Amino acid sequence: MPGAFDGETVTRRRFMTGTAHTAGAISASAFLLPALGFAMGPIFEKKEESWQDVGPVADFPDDNYVPKTITISSGIGEVGKSTVYMRKHNDAIDGKRKDEYDGFVAISTRCMHLGCPVSYKSAAQRFICPCHGGVYDFVGRVDGGPPVRPLDRFYTRIRNGQVQIGPRFSVNQELRRFSPRDPGEALDGIGQYLYPSRPSIRKIPNT
Template structure:
């Protein structure tokens, strides 16, 4: 009877531990890479407003794998971060950095507004009010030889717009936040 109780306890413990272990370790082996996607011609983009475009973040899951990205040309009088080959076009995520709700750009206010909890972001995507802990995530962009804009992998930014590998909403990157919330092992930074 004691042996049977030990076996039943072992089975019950493994019923809890094995799924938890798989959930914790599984993302290490997940090789998710964001493909570069052609979205719009460069000459169709304004530098004083945003145009929404739909991109695919995860293939093979239908509409659930799609997201909206807001695009505009880089404007030297507004954008203060150094220019490089990946930010000639600014591409902002629509995912609020508070809890991940969708934000939308309101052109009359020149702000991104999160309707769920009152998050407000300015024209550049920096936090302007409410509970978000950091600016909106961005996407790498590049321009093809044919003058088309391609959107690539997502990255997170802190208040100074320094790039970090992607983080989940609610994870601050200023101060000790970048050390308390390291990136997940399954997400790799663009190294080109």
């Protein structure tokens, strides 16, 4: 081997170069592998979501919203709770019902810009985000500000006279259903392909 002493199979220069490359690879892995795991982990996370009662059918009008508290993540107390705004499906406003899970409208309070909590203003019939000025109309479509898509919704159904809330889903401007996406991920046009659904998330849990 050129540059080697008699009997040498690896030169000192090659050994030092290989050692430096190995150390660099180990150092890079220490940063890259945790970041990759953090980014890819949710894709394979399996999350079973149950239905929960939110009140009798008579509690919900079809021309205004009623706030209800639901549990988003169980086992962590008040931190795992959130508010949804609910009303009965109104054919004149919402069009024809899609299926048995569309009898009531349940709108998430998480803004689709950066996830801040929105509130419904009955006098203006608008959902308002106080953080960055996001505005949504009566059905949750974007009406102004930076949000990239309408507010998320929840599946609903009736069991034993009680309205129940099921899994969350996302919608585009035509209110077409998509599996849940994170705030900032658009679903209109090319956005639905740039932000694909997670394969582990089911649209509707077992009834």
